[in-house]
Every structure is written in structure tokens, then in C-alpha cells.
Amino acid sequence: MKVIEIENLEKIYNESEIKVHAIRGIDLSFEQGEFAAIVGPSGSGKTTLLNLLGGLDNPSTGKITIGGVDISSLKSSELINFRLSNIGFVFQAYNLIPVLTAKENVEFVMHLQGKPKTERDARTKELLESVGLGDRLNSRPSKLSGGQQQRVAVARALASKPKFVLADEPTANLDTEATENLLDIMERLNREENITFIFATHDARVMKKARRVITIEDGRVLSDITK
């Protein structure tokens, strides 16, 4: 079943005098349960494509359909609610809320969804245990290592039971051991819970783990290989 369909996607930045053609007519689709990596050199358009997929930016032309909904036609407030229920985000710099504990960071998304406390508590515990942080529920981000923070970010991304998770360079700030650990967790969640993961990365370790690798350059898809 197709979760995401991208048709003739283009993104042009007009902010400076020179127009930047970041995405040039991309057509792609993703199935439920994929573990895919979008790879390419810096400036190739990976992050732009991910931002467009996550509804964080609007395409100049083209269409992105997620679960049958054309997200480019949604209003800003509708888009926020759509993201809340359908998309999980993992960022390169973890971006946890520094004043909240690991448990509160994960719980926060469910709080925004209006989930009852009992459900929030149970899911938070389950998620943090599944990423190996069952004993660090009450630790603030500043007391966690980079790898642990990124695992909290993965748990947070999954808290709202999204259709897919977008991860932008999730391993860029991690050492080899933490990277392996994180990728193993995400792969297990992908297999066990059939959650779709899409990475933007140029980390060879991620490419190795991914079952589909899409290479883009200058805003175009160069290759799309399913292993």
C-alpha cells in the first residue's frame, strides 16, 4: 500500500536575487513499512525533499499525497494537525525540549493529541523501554549522551503512532557505537511495528542498513535502488 506519492515535485527558492532550483521534477512513492534512505552530496536537495514531505515547506509546483491527502492543499492549521497525527520527526541536533525530562519529551506529543494520562504513561514507558532508556525516564536531555538523546527523539517521533518517520541526518552527531545502536532500534521498530522510516543522510552506515536507497543530485533522482 502506498503511503506517500510524489508527483512532479519542484521547489525554487526566490529569497535572494538568484533563484535556487532545489528540487527539479521528482516523482517518487513510498510503501508502508519501507526503510529508505535519501542520499546525495551536500546541497543536492535531501533536506528540502524531506521538509516538503513533512509539510514543513510548500512545493513550488507538484503534489505530495500522504495517505490519500494532498498536503499542499492543506491550510497551515490543518497541516499542523496533519503532522501531529501522521508524521514523526527525528532531527540531526535531537531538538529535545531541554526543560523537560525524557519521559515528558515523549509524552508531550501525545499531550498535544489530547490522549488521556493513563494512555500517555503506558505508551511513553513502552517506547522508552523499546529504545533502551527504560531506566532514564526522569533524566533531562542535558544528563543524556548524544546517542541517548537521539533515542529519546526516536521515541518521541513514534509517540503519536505516525504513518511514517522522517529522519534528517539522525546519526550525524553520533559515534559508531551509538549509530549502530540507534539504527538497530529503528530497524527493529520498522520490522516489528511496520513503521515507515525515511532518512536523509550521507552516512554510509545508514545507507548500508537501508533496504531502499534513493540517490539525488542537483534536485533530481539519479538512482532508486531497492535491495
Place this chain on the structure above:
Amino acid sequence: MIWSISWKNVWRNKIRSLVVIVAFTFGIFGGVYMVAVFVGMIDSRVKMAIGNEASHIQVHHPSYLDNNEPKYTIDDYQKYVSQIEKLPEVKGVSPRIKILGMASTSGNASGVMINGVDVDREKQVTGIAESMVEGGGSFFGEDGRKPIVIGEKLAKILKLTYYKITSEDLDRLSEKKKMHVDLPLLDSLRDKQFRSEADFEKALTGLLGKSEAEKFAFHIKAAAIKYRLKRRIVLSFQSLDGNIAYDAFRVVGIYKTGNSAFDGLNLFVRMSDIAPVASMQSNQVNQMAILLSSVEYDDQVAEQVMEIMPGMDVQTWDEIMPEAGMYASAMDFYLFVFMIIILLALGFGIVNTMLMAVLERIKELGMLMAIGMNKKRVFSMIML
């Protein structure tokens, strides 16, 4: 949870938050303190002016105020007094004969406003009876023939004061905490009498030296001043029939309000003593002063008095003393401007802090919106 995050965010930068809180607290406290001081000052000045001088409402014959001529009278005043007294907001009504005249003693003479009053009623309306100076008799407390009560300032003008330090005065001065003067030095002045303030000051300066004398003269003079009670004052004025009338009165009381101009001008005699001299009937007065239970009723009662006394000139305190009314309203305006300035300064401070809090967390706020926090919630979180 928004509340929880907001609260935790406040303490993210403890020093900054504390500085803002302290600045805000001091700003508001300072503003409120200044307003309270000024409002208290205005209130006290207006209350004193109302209590001792003008009362809340005054009624005159419409022509009286043109030249203060006593021939313009309120006739059958007793009838009006009893009607006005029945109004629930009225605390007291004092009918007065008011005549401009001259007060003379063997020492000097001065222009005065003679107030012929009903003593008991006057006590209900003004605070003069409570403003008698120490050693200055009482407000018609003694039954004597033709008593008169004058202000301390007028007593000085009419040379009805002298300066003499007694043993009791020295004892009282020694009990004063801030009197660090060498009191035994003043012993040489004990029981010596000085006719004028200037002579006494000269003697003090000779004893204590210029700087010490300047420093403590106020307290020493206040202790040493004595009043020549029972002295005779001759009042002369134009009576209602146009002749110059004279009569002699004996000083029974000296008062002192906070307004020395008032004290230098106004003297009080019994209405029953002055009316026959002024050729006025026993049912005639020139003024009726009305004291209310609260200043807020002034306009309402003034209207009711106008209905009771048609054709008479009814004035409220701010019309009688426009300077006091203007002072009060001008001060209100300045305080308003003052508070606006304080609040604006505080407002800019807070906006600046919030702007810093937003700009330095712009990535975090972006992340919150990315994961599904709407603008309203982000705004609430910052504002809280």
C-alpha cells in the same frame, strides 16, 4: 503541560528572570508608593482645607461674594438650617456672620475677617476647636464677656505673644530626642521675657551660635512662645446701617491650622455678641457652611440645598477654593502620566526580555511547530 513548560522556561535563565521580576516588582511598588504618597498629600491638603476653611458647601446671598458686604444676608436662616440638617449626608451646618473689619490692640492693628458663629454648630463643621495651641486657651470654653478666638499668626501680628523659657519648657525640650543642644546654656534665658520673635532669636543666636540656633530655633521657639490671653482686642467694621461700629473682645483662645494665611486673617466671635454691634437681626447671617459625611456627596447635596434655598448662591468646595480643586485634578493627571511612564518603561523591558526569549529559542519553537504544536499553543507558552 503548557503551564508546566512555561514555568520551567521562566527558570531556564534564572538571573534574567530574577532581574525582570525584581525590576517589575520595584517598578510597580515604586509607582504605587509614589501614587499613594501624592494621593495622601492631596487628600490631606483638601481635607484640611475643607475641615478648617471652606467646608464642603457654602451658601451666600448672591451679591455677598462680590464685595463681602455684610448687608447681603440670608434671612430666616434657622428655617433652612433645620431643613438642611435633615439631609442624611449632612454632618453639620454652621451659620456665620462674616464681616471684613479691623482688629486692634495696644500693640498693632490688622485687617481681619470677623466670623460670628454659633459655637456649638461651628464645632460640628470646622476643626478649629481641635486646633487650639498649647497654652492658648480654648475655643470659647470659658464663659466670659465677649470672648474672641484668633489665629496664632494674628496673635503675633497684634503683639499678643511673647517668648519666655520656663523650667517646664526646659524639661520638655530635654525629653525631645533630636534636641542635641546644650540645654544648660539655655538656663541663662530661663524666665526672661522677650516681646518679639526677633529679639528671642537674637538672644538664642548669641547663646548657641548661628548654626546651632538655626538648627534648633524652631523647637525652642515652639516651647517658649506664650500667649497673652484675656487681652482686649477692639474690632471695628462697617455695620449694616452704614456706620462704623466698634466693640471690644477678650482673647480666650489661640488656634493654629496648617494655613498661616487663614490664621492671620480669620477670627471667631459669638454670633450673639457681634450681631447687635453690626445692626443685624437675630435671624440674619451672611454664610452657611455645610459639612458632609463624605466629599463624594458634594454635588448631590448642593443641588438639594439649591432646592431648599432658591435664589441663594450655593458653592461646592472646589468652587470656593478653585486652587485646591485644580491642585487635586492636576495632581490626578500628573499621577496618571507618571504611572503610564512607569508602565511603558516596564512594558518595554518585558517586551525586550520576551523578544530575547523568543529569538534565542527560535529553533526550538520551530521544532515544536514541526511536531504538531499550533501557533496558539506556542503563543500561550511564551506569554505564560
